[in-house]
Amino acid sequence: MRLDCEKLALVDAELAGFIFSLAGLQPVCRTLLQVNGEVLRELVATPSFKLQRAWRVLARQQFKWLPANSAGSLKPVFVITPALVGLAIVLHNQIALRSNNYNNESELITFHDRALLKSLPVPCSTSDILSFDLLLSPYCQLLRTETGLIESDSFSSDLLNFSHFTSLKHLDLTLPRPLARIAAEYLAHWPKRKSEKDEGEWWDRVDKILQHQGLAAALRNAWLELPENRFSCLGLGVLLEEIRRRGQNDHLILSFFEAYEFTQKIARTEPGTEPLCLLDMIAGQLAAAGDSLSGRRLNQVGNEYFLKFRALLEIIAERGGVPGEFRHLSYDFCFKRLLPLVAMATITGGQRLEQPTSVKFSEVKFS
Numbered sequence: 001m002r003l004d005c006e007k008l009a010l011v012d013a014e015l016a017g018f019i020f021s022l023a024g025l026q027p028v029c030r031t032l033l034q035v036n037g038e039v040l041r042e043l044v045a046t047p048s049f050k051l052q053r054a055w056r057v058l059a060r061q062q063f064k065w066l067p068a069n070s071a072g073s074l075k076p077v078f079v080i081t082p083a084l085v086g087l088a089i090v091l092h093n094q095i096a097l098r099s100n101n102y103n104n105e106s107e108l109i110t111f112h113d114r115a116l117l118k119s120l121p122v123p124c125s126t127s128d129i130l131s132f133d134l135l136l137s138p139y140c141q142l143l144r145t146e147t148g149l150i151e152s153d154s155f156s157s158d159l160l161n162f163s164h165f166t167s168l169k170h171l172d173l174t175l176p177r178p179l180a181r182i183a184a185e186y187l188a189h190w191p192k193r194k195s196e197k198d199e200g201e202w203w204d205r206v207d208k209i210l211q212h213q214g215l216a217a218a219l220r221n222a223w224l225e226l227p228e229n230r231f232s233c234l235g236l237g238v239l240l241e242e243i244r245r246r247g248q249n250d251h252l253i254l255s256f257f258e259a260y261e262f263t264q265k266i267a268r269t270e271p272g273t274e275p276l277c278l279l280d281m282i283a284g285q286l287a288a289a290g291d292s293l294s295g296r297r298l299n300q301v302g303n304e305y306f307l308k309f310r311a312l313l314e315i316i317a318e319r320g321g322v323p324g325e326f327r328h329l330s331y332d333f334c335f336k337r338l339l340p341l342v343a344m345a346t347i348t349g350g351q352r353l354e355q356p357t358s359v360k361f362s363e364v365k366f367s
Contacts, residue, residue, distance in 0.1 A: 008039060012048045015085070018092045019054035022138050023061060029096035032109050033089050035116075040082040040089075047080070055080055058134055077127050083120045084131055087162075090117050091139050094159065098146065110155060117162060124205070126212060129165045136166045143173055144227070164205045165215060168239065169222040172232035178202050179238045186238070186307055186347050189300045203246075206239075210249060220256045224263055228278050230304050237307030244311045257312045258328045279337050282306050286344035299346065306345050309338055 011033055021028035035043075043051070059078035090113045097106050123132040136159065143156060157174045161167045167176050175183075181193040209215045226232040240256070243249040264277075285302030288295045312334070316322055322329045 008042055009048075011035060011039060012043060012051050015043065015088060015092065016048065016051040016054040019051070019058055019088065022135065023054070023058045025138050025141065027091075027095045027138055027142060029092050029099070032093055032096055032102055032105060034109070034112050035086075035089055037082070040085050043085045044080055044082050059131075061134060078131055079127055081128075083123075083128075084135070086116050086120050087132060087135055089113075090159070091135055094155065095139065095142065098142070114155065114158075117158065120162070122205070123163050123165070124208075126215065129163065129209070129215065132163045133166045133169070136160065136163055137169070140166070140170045140173060164202065165209055165219070168206070168209070168219055170226075171223075171235035171239070172227045172229050175231050175235045176202070179235050179242075182238050182242060183234055183307075186241075186310070187234075187300070187303055188346070203242075206243075207246070210243060210252065216252055220252060220259070223256060224259055228305075228308075230301060233278075233305045233308040237310050240311035241307075241314065244314060250315055253311050253315065254323060254326045254329065257309075258326045261330065261333045262328050278305065278308075279341070283341060283344070286341060303345055303347050306341055307347060310347065313338060313342065 014029075014031055014033060018027065018029055047055075055078070093109050093113050096102060097109060102109065123129045140160065143160075160170055160174050161176055164176075167174065171179075177193070177196060178199045181195060181199070184190040184192045209219070223236055226236070240249075240253050244253055282302050282305045285298045286306065288298035288302075290296050290299050316334060322334055
């Protein structure tokens with residue numbers, strides 16, 4: 001079948017404009033795009049000068065947020081692949097559909113995009129992970145401004161969870177299925193889910209990401225910027241506790257909470273601001289009388305938020321205090337603010353409760 005050069009030129013021009021707009025973090029889409037494998041390959045092999053320049057502009061952003069000297073010898077490069085172009089097409093169409101200007105074509109385009117997304121390989125190399133995240137992050141910002149949680153938007157959830165790295169950066173928007181299943185082990189009210197066959201593979205990919213110093217540092221920084229809603233606190237709490245149980249991640253967890261406490265202190269000293277303290281809100285929710293439906297719901301939500309700090313408390317209990325090298329994790333934060341909430345919470349399950357231990361939270365001493 002002969003490739004329609006006119007159609008290719010139109011797709012090339014529209015895609016170039018879209019990529020330029022992504023670099024400016026304000027996505028612009030003028031029409032819908034339908035492509036096949038041949039078009040994707042041509043967009044990679046023979047892109048126009050404008051499309052090449054658009055990719056270069058976007059690529060310059062790749063290392064802006066990656067901590068200096070953190071990638072070691074694994075210096076990732078921005079590689080334009082059919083998979084990357086395919087993801088750009090899917091994102092372009094989904095952003096265009098959100099404008100409500102294409103209601104008659106919504107079903108057909110979404111069917112096309114689902115099939116295209118399903119055909120794309122999951123990003124595994126550091127270069128692919130960073131490149132895919134460059135495309136997905138502006139879409140995540142758009143979702144934050146428009147809808148917040150995307151529980152009812154299954155395709156947006158699939159898009160975010162397509163890249164494990166990106167989904168872990170944006171836990172305030174969607175809860176990956178493996179984390180949602182584990183949440184039921186800690187929260188009695190959380191719906192129980194069956195383990196899925198690819199869950200082990202999901203954790204293997206997450207472990208590889210966390211083993212990369214630069215990607216792990218970028219995730220930690222992203223978690224500090226997360227809006228503190230139910231999804232982000234619950235999801236991050238489950239993730240941190242699970243990687244703590246798997247071992248070799250205590251430093252990442254402690255460094256995150258050290259930076260978290262420091263940023264909270266900075267926020268409280270900014271003139272003209274009175275930030276809502278998450279721990280005060282949790283205390284109020286956990287203290288609500290549970291003899292009414294509204295009171296029980298407040299208790300449940302309080303436990304969901306408090307789960308964020310579970311891994312930190314487990315490490316403190318296991319070690320008998322905060323490790324001395326984390327000087328910004330203060331006695332006030334860990335023992336005067338967090339520890340009193342333990343007696344109020346009703347979080348169940350977990351390694352400490354499953355296995356006998358001689359260490360109790362009430363006996364922990366500050367080091």
